[in-house]
Amino acid sequence: MEDHSMYSSLWLLSLMLSDCAALDSLHSNQxxxxxxxxxxxxxxxEMGFFSPGKSKNRYLGIWYKKISVxxxxxVANRETPITDKSGLFKVGSNGNLVILSGRNTMVWSSNSMVSGRSYNPVVQLLDNANLVVWDTDKNNTNKNLIWQSFDHxxxxxxxxxxxxxxxxxxxQRSMTSWKSPDDPSIGAYSNILDTNGFPQIFGLQDQVLVSRLGPWNGLGFSGFPIN
Structure with a gap:
């Protein structure tokens, strides 16, 4: 009887630990x-669906796990929020990331896919906040990068x-502000790296140049003039 109780306790403990263990990766069937x-x-x-500020719209985003605020x-679907909690996020067998709403309507897509056959596409959240999609072989020993959020x-x-x-x-990879704390869609401000001639970083407000950092001299940006 004691042995039975011990094994039952261990089994329950293993279930509790498995529930507490957080996953950093998803397969196409997850x-x-x-x-x-x-x-x-x-x-x-951490990555999941959230509502920014006072908004009730739902977005798929990545945030700091250990910061209380x-x-x-x-944010993935910055321009296409979901108005309820029916959202679903998955990676397809071709390596494409999609967000679907309640009626299986596509809300957002990474527009990324591998050519030919994909053995085992895996989406993983790294500790630097980069969301990546790997194409792995049957043994999960080799993996090739298909897509990463750091490119966007x-x-x-x-x-x-x-x-x-x-x-x-x-x-073209650029930085773009939110419209407001309640709305992560693209706002008025952006930073772009201009590669015409020596690289320079331009700060724009509604396409109007408001600041310039550069030019790059091979070691660093040589000046910080403000227009």
């Missing part, structure tokens, strides 16, 4: 619904984030 989150390996960042560093910054510059123009693909 969508997350509004109310569920994934957490980076060292509990630094919700501090969001990246919002209003927060984090260590390791991509900024400026990709001279191979032409992708």
């Amino acid at each position: 969508p997350i619904q509004d109310g569920k989150t994934i957490v980076s390996n060292r509990n630094t960042f 919700c501090t969001v560093v990246w 910054p919002g209003d927060t510059f984090l260590p390791g984030i991509k900024f400026g123009k990709d001279l191979i693909t032409g992708l």
